[in-house]
Amino acid sequence: MTGLMPIEQIERKIFPIRGSKVMLAxxxxxxxxxEVRALIQAVKRNIDRFPADFTFQLTEExxxxxxxxxxxxxSGWGGSRRALPYAFTEQGIAMISSxxxxxxxxxxxxxxxxxxxxxxQVLSTHxxxxxxxxxxxxxxxxxxxxxxxxDRGIKELFEAIWELMNQPKxxxxxxx
Numbered sequence: 476m477t478g479l480m481p482i483e484q485i486e487r488k489i490f491p492i493r494g495s496k497v498m499l500a501x502x503x504x505x506x507x508x509x510e511v512r513a514l515i516q517a518v519k520r521n522i523d524r525f526p527a528d529f530t531f532q533l534t535e536e537x538x539x540x541x542x543x544x545x546x547x548x549x550s551g552w553g554g555s556r557r558a559l560p561y562a563f564t565e566q567g568i569a570m571i572s573s574x575x576x577x578x579x580x581x582x583x584x585x586x587x588x589x590x591x592x593x594x595x596q597v598l599s600t601h602x603x604x605x606x607x608x609x610x611x612x613x614x615x616x617x618x619x620x621x622x623x624x625x626d627r628g629i630k631e632l633f634e635a636i637w638e639l640m641n642q643p644k645x646x647x648x649x650x651x
Contacts, residue, residue: 485590490562492537495528496591497562506583507575515561517574524574529567532559565591608636 488502504511518525533541538559563571568587572580
């Protein structure tokens with residue numbers, strides 16, 4: 476945990492949208508200690524720093540998906556909006572500290588960047604584990620004829636591991 480917010484809480488604020496991991500302006504404004512409109516206003520004043528792959532506005536459909544998955548509330552922020560919410564990719568978030576000009580913005584950005592790095596490490600570890608399990612399973616299958624009944628426990632173990640790994644993947648940040 477940093478002084479501002481535990482990384483685990485930030486992870487729950489990162490959502491996959493349009494093939495990118497993003498954070499919503501509402502959540503970022505909360506972290507930076509500014510109003511949403513102040514954050515958006517700072518971005519619009521420096522629009523050259525925020526191309527479409529750094530920030531974008533959600534569509535009605537994307538907003539409804541987030542609401543249906545209880546990521547954002549149906550009332551309050553999610554219900555009383557005047558415009559569709561903005562989403563910021565990792566690059567857009569990195570750019571925010573250059574337009575907010577505060578020590579808190581810098582500290583928050585460092586924390587968020589560490590969170591994105593951690594998420595990439597976790598995903599990489601999962602892929603490596605899956606590859607290693609596949610390799611081990613292939614080796615066991617080549618020796619399958621030798622083991623007969625005593626191999627049954629190993630097969631059941633692999634089936635259980637694959638079942639756990641192949642459960643429907645949950646999106647980072649979405650509550651089940």
